[in-house]
Amino acid sequence: MIQLFAFYMFATIVILAAVMVILARNPVHSVLWLILAFFNAAGLMVLVGAEFVAVLLVIVYVGAVAVLFLFVVMMLDIDVASMRAGFVRNAPLGFAVALVLLAEMVLGFGAYRAGGLALGTPAAPSQALPGLSNIQNVGALLYTRYVFLFEMAGLILLVAMIGAIVLTHRDRRGSAARQDIARQIGRKPVDATVMTRPKVGEGVEL
Amino acid sequence: MNFATSLMLIGAELGLCLVALVLLLLSAWLPRAAARVLTIAAASALAGASIYTLALLLNGTAGPDANAFGALLRLDAFSAVAKLLIYLSTFACLVVTPSFFERRGQYRGEYPVLLLFNAVGMSLLVSATDLMTLYIGLELSSLSSYILASFARSDMRSAEAGLKYFILGGLASGILLYGMSLVYGFAGSTNFDAIRTALAGELGTGALFGIVLVFAGLAFKISAVPFHMWTPDVYDGAPTPVTTFFAGAPKIAAVAILTRLSFSAFGEQFAAWQQIVAFVALASIVVGALGAIGQENLKRVLAYSSINNVGFLLIGLATGTAAGVSAMLIYLAIYAVMTLGSFVALLMLHDADGVPMETFGSIAGLAQRKPALAWALLVLMFSLAGIPPLFGFYAKLVVFQAAVDAGLIALATVGIAASVIGAFYYIKFVKVMFFDARPSSDARAEVARNPAGHWSVLAASTVLLSPLGFLLTPAMERWAAAAASALFLTA
Numbered sequence: 001m002i003q004l005f006a007f008y009m010f011a012t013i014v015i016l017a018a019v020m021v022i023l024a025r026n027p028v029h030s031v032l033w034l035i036l037a038f039f040n041a042a043g044l045m046v047l048v049g050a051e052f053v054a055v056l057l058v059i060v061y062v063g064a065v066a067v068l069f070l071f072v073v074m075m076l077d078i079d080v081a082s083m084r085a086g087f088v089r090n091a092p093l094g095f096a097v098a099l100v101l102l103a104e105m106v107l108g109f110g111a112y113r114a115g116g117l118a119l120g121t122p123a124a125p126s127q128a129l130p131g132l133s134n135i136q137n138v139g140a141l142l143y144t145r146y147v148f149l150f151e152m153a154g155l156i157l158l159v160a161m162i163g164a165i166v167l168t169h170r171d172r173r174g175s176a177a178r179q180d181i182a183r184q185i186g187r188k189p190v191d192a193t194v195m196t197r198p199k200v201g202e203g204v205e206l
Numbered sequence: 207m208n209f210a211t212s213l214m215l216i217g218a219e220l221g222l223c224l225v226a227l228v229l230l231l232l233s234a235w236l237p238r239a240a241a242r243v244l245t246i247a248a249a250s251a252l253a254g255a256s257i258y259t260l261a262l263l264l265n266g267t268a269g270p271d272a273n274a275f276g277a278l279l280r281l282d283a284f285s286a287v288a289k290l291l292i293y294l295s296t297f298a299c300l301v302v303t304p305s306f307f308e309r310r311g312q313y314r315g316e317y318p319v320l321l322l323f324n325a326v327g328m329s330l331l332v333s334a335t336d337l338m339t340l341y342i343g344l345e346l347s348s349l350s351s352y353i354l355a356s357f358a359r360s361d362m363r364s365a366e367a368g369l370k371y372f373i374l375g376g377l378a379s380g381i382l383l384y385g386m387s388l389v390y391g392f393a394g395s396t397n398f399d400a401i402r403t404a405l406a407g408e409l410g411t412g413a414l415f416g417i418v419l420v421f422a423g424l425a426f427k428i429s430a431v432p433f434h435m436w437t438p439d440v441y442d443g444a445p446t447p448v449t450t451f452f453a454g455a456p457k458i459a460a461v462a463i464l465t466r467l468s469f470s471a472f473g474e475q476f477a478a479w480q481q482i483v484a485f486v487a488l489a490s491i492v493v494g495a496l497g498a499i500g501q502e503n504l505k506r507v508l509a510y511s512s513i514n515n516v517g518f519l520l521i522g523l524a525t526g527t528a529a530g531v532s533a534m535l536i537y538l539a540i541y542a543v544m545t546l547g548s549f550v551a552l553l554m555l556h557d558a559d560g561v562p563m564e565t566f567g568s569i570a571g572l573a574q575r576k577p578a579l580a581w582a583l584l585v586l587m588f589s590l591a592g593i594p595p596l597f598g599f600y601a602k603l604v605v606f607q608a609a610v611d612a613g614l615i616a617l618a619t620v621g622i623a624a625s626v627i628g629a630f631y632y633i634k635f636v637k638v639m640f641f642d643a644r645p646s647s648d649a650r651a652e653v654a655r656n657p658a659g660h661w662s663v664l665a666a667s668t669v670l671l672s673p674l675g676f677l678l679t680p681a682m683e684r685w686a687a688a689a690a691s692a693l694f695l696t697a
Binding site: 153 | 212216223230274275276278279314316319320323326330338339342343345346349350352353356357359368
C-alpha cells in the first residue's frame with residue numbers, strides 16, 4: 001500500500017516539476033525545478049528496486065545541474081542583485097520545496113523497506129543474480145555480456161573529448177599565458193637580478 | 207557465445223579502432239604537417255577494413271552463426287554490403303579532403319581520426335541487432351559528425367552548421383530514445399528478434415507510439431521529409447569535404463539500420479509502419495524536387511537532391527519485400543557514387559585563392575573554361591535525373607519495378623512524376639554550364655587546378671555512372687539479393 005502511495009506521489013511530482021521547468025520564466029528557477037524532477041525520478045527508481053540507478057541519477061545529475069547553474073549564471077544576462085532582493089519573498093517557497101523533498105525521502109525509504117513494486121517477470125537473460133546487490137549485478141552484466149557495448153561507450157566519450165579539444169584548443173606558443181617549465185627551471189639568478197651599489201642620496205638607474 | 211569468434215567477426219571494426227587510437231596519439235605528438243601522412247594511413251586502414259569485410263561476405267556466414275557478443279551484433283551479408291559501401295565512400299572522402307583544408311591552413315591530424323571513429327560507429331549501426339548497439343553506434347557516428355561539421359571553426363558558417371546539427375541531432379536522439387524505451391517497455395527486451403516475437407499479433411497503442419517515435423528519430427538521421435529542415439543549412443554551412451561525407455556514408459548507414467530494424471524488430475508489424483514509410487517517401491520525393499527549384503546555391507540544390515533521393519530509397523523499403531530491399535540496396539550503391547561524384551565536382555570548383563564557386567552564376571559557361579569538369583558534371587546530373595543511357599536510370603528502374611510488383615502503383619506514379627519535376631534543376635546545371643555566357647566582368651574567376659586525387663575520384667564515379675556501369679549489374683544484383691535475403695532469414 002505504502003509503495004503505491006509513494007509511486008503516485010513521485011510520479012505526480014516528477015510530471016509537475018518537469019512542466020514547471022519549461023514554464024518557469026527565470027532560468028535559475030527552471031534549474032531548481034529540474035533538480036526536484038531528478039530527485040523524484042530517483043525515488044521512482046528506488047521503488048522498483050534499482051537503488052544503484054537512483055543513486056547514479058542523483059550523483060550524476062547534481063553534478064550536471066551544478067554545471068548548468070554555472071552556465072546560467074555566466075552565459076545569460078541575469079541581474080543577480082535583483083534576484084537576491086527577492087530572496088526573502090521566495091524563501092517560503094524554497095522551504096516548502098525542501099519540506100516536500102524531506103517528506104518524500106522519509107516516505108521513499110519506508111516504501112523501499114516494504115519491498116519493491118511488482119512490475120512483471122523479467123525476461124530470462126536479465127534475471128538478477130540471487131543474493132547479490134544491485135551494483136554487483138550491474139557489474140556482472142556490464143563486464144561480461146555487455147563488455148563490447150561498454151568499450152564502445154568509452155569510444156564515444158573519447159570522441160567527445162577529441163571534439164572539445166579540436167574545437168577549442170588554440171596553440172598559444174609565444175604568448176604570455178603559456179608556461180614553459182624548462183625555461184623557468186633553466187633560469188639563472190644572473191639573468192634576472194642586477195647588483196648595484198647606489199650612492200647615498202642618489203636613485204637607482206635600471 | 208564464443209569470444210574468439212565474436213572478435214573475428216568484428217575484425218574490421220577492431221582494426222579501425224586500433225588504427226584510429228594510434229593515429230590519435232601520433233597526431234598529438236607529430237607536427238601539424240604530418241596530418242597528410244596520417245590521412246594516408248587512415249585511408250589504407252579503411253581499404254584494409256573493406257577487404258576484410260569483403261572476405262567475410264564471400265565467406266558467407268549467415269543467420270545465428272553471424273551473431274557476435276551474444277546477439278548484440280549480426281555480421282551477416284546485409285551488414286557486410288552496407289559496410290563495404292560505407293568504408294568505400296569514407297575512403298573516397300578522405301582522398302579529397304586534405305587539399306581543401308590545407309589551402310586554409312586548417313587541416314589537422316584529428317580529421318582522419320574522427321572519420322575513422324565515425325566509420326566504426328556506422329558499421330556498428332548497420333550490424334546492430336539490439337537497441338543498445340543501435341544507439342551506441344548512432345551516437346558514435348553522430349558525435350563525430352557534429353565535430354566534423356564545425357571543423358573549420360574560424361568560419362562562422364561552419365560553426366553555425368555544427369551547432370545546428372548538434373542541437374537538432376540531440377533532439378532526434380531524444381525522440382529515438384523515447385521511442386526505444388517505449389518499445390523496450392512493451393516488448394520486455396532490447397534484442398530485435400525478441401522484440402519481433404513479443405510484438406507479434408495485435409499492436410497496442412503504446413507500442414505503436416514507440417515504433418512511430420523510433421521511425422521519427424531515424425527519419426531525422428536520413429533527412430527524410432518531416433525532419434529534413436536541417437539538411438540544406440548544414441550541407442551549405444559545413445566545409446564541402448565534410449558535406450561530401452555527410453551526403454554519403456552516414457545516410458547509407460541510417461537507411462540500412464532503418465531497413466534492418468523494420469524487417470527484424472518490427473517485421474510482424476508491417477502494416478503499421480508501411481503507411482509511415484510510404485508517406486515519408488512521398489513527402490521526401492515531392493519536397494526534395496520542389497524545394498531545390500528556387501535555390502541559387504549549388505550545395506543547397508544538392509542537399510535537396512539528397513532529400514529527394516532518400517524518398518526513392520524509402521520506396522524500396524515501403525514495398526516490404528525482399529525484392530524491394532535488394533532494389534533499395536542497388537539504389538543506395540548508385541546514389542553513393544552519384545552524390546560523391548557531384549560533391550567532389552563542387553569541391554573542384556574554386557578559384558586560385560581557394561574561394562569556392564558555389565552558385566549557378568559562377569559556373570556559367572564552364573564548358574568553355576573547363577570542358578572535362580563540365581562533361582563530368584553533365585554525366586553526374588543526367589544520372590541523378592535518371593536519364594536512360596546512364597546508370598542512375600537503372601537505380602530508379604529497379605526501385606519502381608519493385609514498387610509496381612508489390613502493388614504500390616500510386617507510389618510509383620507519384621515518384622515518377624516528381625522525378626520529372628526534379629529533372630528541372632539537374633538540367634539547369636547543364637544549361638548554365640553549356641549554354642550560358644561566362645560572366646565577363648570578373649576575369650579573376652578562373653577555376654584553379656586541382657590535385658590528381660580529386661580527378662581520380664571524379665573520373666572513377668563518372669565511369670561507374672556511364673553506360674559502362676551496366677557491366678556491374680549482375681554482381682550488384684547478386685550481392686544485393688544475398689544481403690536482402692540475410693535480412694529475411696529471421697522471418
